[in-house]
Structures are given as C-alpha cells and as structure tokens.
Amino acid sequence: DSLQDTRARFYRDYAFADLIVSTAERSDVETIKAQGYNPGASIFQYDFLNPDAPSPFFGGEKSTAPPHVDAQLRAASKAGKRLVFVMNPPYGTANNLAKDGTSKAGIASTRAGGVMKDAGMQSAAAQLYTQFMYCARLIAQKAGFDRFTIAVFSNVNFMTSGAFQVMREWLYACCAFKHGFMLQASQFADV
Numbered sequence: 001d002s003l004q005d006t007r008a009r010f011y012r013d014y015a016f017a018d019l020i021v022s023t024a025e026r027s028d029v030e031t032i033k034a035q036g037y038n039p040g041a042s043i044f045q046y047d048f049l050n051p052d053a054p055s056p057f058f059g060g061e062k063s064t065a066p067p068h069v070d071a072q073l074r075a076a077s078k079a080g081k082r083l084v085f086v087m088n089p090p091y092g093t094a095n096n097l098a099k100d101g102t103s104k105a106g107i108a109s110t111r112a113g114g115v116m117k118d119a120g121m122q123s124a125a126a127q128l129y130t131q132f133m134y135c136a137r138l139i140a141q142k143a144g145f146d147r148f149t150i151a152v153f154s155n156v157n158f159m160t161s162g163a164f165q166v167m168r169e170w171l172y173a174c175c176a177f178k179h180g181f182m183l184q185a186s187q188f189a190d191v
Helices: 003-012 026-035 067-078 111-118 122-126 128-143 162-172
Strands: 020-023 042-045 083-087 148-152
Touching: 020 026, 020 067, 026 042, 042 067, 067 083, 067 128, 083 128, 111 122, 111 128, 122 128, 122 162, 128 148, 128 162
Parallel strands: 020 042, 083 148
Antiparallel strands: none
16 A cells, blocks of 8 residues: 555545645645545645745745635634644755765755744754644644644654754643654654
8 A cells, every 4th residue: 555545544434524634745635635535624735834935846836725724723713622733744854964975955945944943943943844843833823722732753852852952842832742652763664
C-alpha cells in the first residue's frame, strides 16, 4: 500500500461532523475526492507553511484556505468544540549536512519560518515540523478556540533540546504534553 492509501483508509471509514482535510499535494486532493472519501468534508489544497503567501506547490500562486473553511472553524469555535490537528509533517532542517556533502539549504524558507524568526524562535524556525506546530497554534488562536490538540509525528528534540527552549516556552504557555509514544525512525523508512 502507498502512504496515500494508508492515510485514506484511516479517515474514509468514519463520518466526521466537521472534518477539514488539506495537503499541499494536488494529487492527494484529487484522489480523496475521486474515491469519495469523507463525504461532506472540506477538502482542499493548501500549503500550511506558506499561508496567504506564494507557494512553491502552486507555481508561485498564493496559498489561501477557502473562505468557507474559515467560517467552519469560527462556527466550531463558537460552539465550544475542540480543534484537533492530526499531522505527519515533513522533516528537515537546512542545517543538516548529508554524508555526501549535500544539504537541504532553503528547506525552511517558508512564510512560517520567517514569522518564527521574527518572533525570536531561533533554531525552531529552521525545523519544518516545529513550523507546522507553530502554525497550528496560530490557526487555533485566530479562529478563537479555547481548546485544541496537536497530534504530530515528530522526533522529541522540540521537547528536550536547548535549541528549542524558546519554542517550547511559547507552545507550553497554552499547551501541555499529554501523551506520546516513541519508536525507531527506521520503522518509517520508505513509507
């Protein structure tokens, strides 16, 4: 099975009242819609790390969430619902140098990374998964949610490394780590 098929099976057998599905990959959006998964869900292409900014996924076009999604989020917030983010973000930092001498220079050059740098998030701004977490909190706040959950597959550096202290303090000012599990990264190899 492809990762795309695995994701689709996870969601497609459930009827969610307020499901919002976004991905930067156009082919994922087309597959979800073509297969009829999650009828009634808001499904759209969106570059989470470049909100309201030009996106490399859209040929430089601006990445914006549809207005009905903003209205859906605000209505759920007003109704006292909890916003839950389920993410498997990309991993990478521009500072990693591979054995062959290559690097991922520019990988963290996103709108979210720039906003995080301006906010003094230091090293966390260079890591893609912390950019996703940062954006999740901002979306929850903007929509007015009192309660939100970020469920993310990531390494534990943001919780333990001194390089992520500023980000951790910012995130834990409104959130708490509740549950987690660890496994070897090799279990995700080639998935």
